[in-house]
Amino acid sequence: MPANIKPISHKNLKWYDFSSENKGTTEFLAEKFKFHPLDLEDCRTEIQRPKIDEYPNYLFIVLHFPVWNAKKGRITTEEVDTFIGQNFVVTLHDGALPPLEKILEECRTNAGKKKYLGKGSGYFLYQLTSALFDYCFPLIDKMWRQADAIERDVFDEEGVRDLLKDIMLLKKNIISFRRIIQPERPVISALEHKNKKFLPETLEVYFDDVVDKIEKQWNSLDSLKEVAETLQDANESLISHRSGETIKVLTIFSVIMLPLTLISGTFGMNVKLPFAENPIAFLGIAGVMIVIVVAMFVYFKWKKWW
Numbered sequence: 001m002p003a004n005i006k007p008i009s010h011k012n013l014k015w016y017d018f019s020s021e022n023k024g025t026t027e028f029l030a031e032k033f034k035f036h037p038l039d040l041e042d043c044r045t046e047i048q049r050p051k052i053d054e055y056p057n058y059l060f061i062v063l064h065f066p067v068w069n070a071k072k073g074r075i076t077t078e079e080v081d082t083f084i085g086q087n088f089v090v091t092l093h094d095g096a097l098p099p100l101e102k103i104l105e106e107c108r109t110n111a112g113k114k115k116y117l118g119k120g121s122g123y124f125l126y127q128l129t130s131a132l133f134d135y136c137f138p139l140i141d142k143m144w145r146q147a148d149a150i151e152r153d154v155f156d157e158e159g160v161r162d163l164l165k166d167i168m169l170l171k172k173n174i175i176s177f178r179r180i181i182q183p184e185r186p187v188i189s190a191l192e193h194k195n196k197k198f199l200p201e202t203l204e205v206y207f208d209d210v211v212d213k214i215e216k217q218w219n220s221l222d223s224l225k226e227v228a229e230t231l232q233d234a235n236e237s238l239i240s241h242r243s244g245e246t247i248k249v250l251t252i253f254s255v256i257m258l259p260l261t262l263i264s265g266t267f268g269m270n271v272k273l274p275f276a277e278n279p280i281a282f283l284g285i286a287g288v289m290i291v292i293v294v295a296m297f298v299y300f301k302w303k304k305w306w
Contacts, residue, residue: 008107010117015124016090017104029090033058035083043081043092050187058085061125063187065132066180067097068139074169075139075176080132082125089121091128099131126206129188133213139177140220146170147227154235163235171228178221185214256296260289 007014018025026040039053039060053060061082069076078097083090091100106112116124150166191207263285 008104008113008117010113012087013117013121013124014088015107015117016088017100018090018092019094019096025092029083033083033085033088033090035060039083046079047081049183052187052190058083061187061191063129063132063184064180065097066136066139066177067095068142075173075180077176077180082128084121084125086121089124089128097132097135099135100128103128103131122203123206125191126203126210129210130206130213133210133217136177136181136213136217140217140224143170143173143177143224144220147224147231150231151227154231154238164232167228167232167235171225171232174221174225174228178218178225181214181217181221185211185218188214252300256293259292263289263292 007016009015026043029035029043030037030040035058036053036055042060042062047062050063051061059082061084063080063082065078065080066075067078068074078093078095080097080100081092093100103112103116107116116127146166147170150163150170153163153166188207188211
């Protein structure tokens with residue numbers, strides 16, 4: 001057996017949990033349980049889609065779960081490979097999964113062993129999958145909070161900033177979550193019809209409960225996807241509108257400055273012009289410029305361009 005790995009036992013049921021898949025682990029499983037070589041090979045490689053393989057003495061189940069990667073600030077995938085037989089459950093995963101760590105901690109006590117292992121391997125499988133899917137709800141809540149924060153920033157009157165990066169990160173997390181969850185639904189539903197030696201008919205209602213959780217998560221992700229798309233459209237529209245307002249102001253100033261530049265340029269030429277020698281010519285030209293500016297402002301106001 002790989003170092004530092006001891007099964008958690010209660011009555012006739014043993015649970016082996018491996019937090020990393022390596023050659024020593026699969027060699028131990030091949031020797032002790034005689035699992036199919038293809039299943040053990042799957043444990044050493046990443047499986048893109050969940051699945052169930054049924055054998056006379058065990059079931060091999062591959063499931064994927066979304067986890068929050070704090071370093072990257074986004075949703076990533078964690079694969080959990082499970083072997084379940086009459087008196088054993090083996091779980092393999094690469095990385096820390098809070099629900100599994102919580103169950104492991106509880107199973108260090110007699111009360112925890114009785115709670116999780118006291119009703120057979122099938123019920124324990126339900127508890128594992130239920131806890132892992134329960135962990136998905138806080139992740140969805142986290143994305144809803146992100147959407148609410150983005151919405152406040154999008155419609156913030158005081159400051160204008162492009163939130164495209166934040167919105168696209170939210171959309172990426174939603175897409176990743178949906179990609180993980182979508183193929184899980186038929187796999188969990190199929191557990192109800194597998195080998196009744198490991199999953200008796202009395203567990204059908206329990207796995208129905210897990211399927212219901214997945215459906216709720218899927219519906220919530222659908223709503224969140226629509227909100228993210230609406231926020232993206234609103235952000236782009238507001239940015240475009242505010243850019244248009246800025247361009248309009250700059251255009252108005254350019255139009256106002258055009259006749260003033262023409263007048264000042266004309267009287268700045270090195271040629272003899274009427275009234276050039278008059279001492280009040282400067283004041284007259286300045287007065288004409290002021291009248292033009294005022295007139296243009298009044299015209300823009302009348303046209304509601306300002």
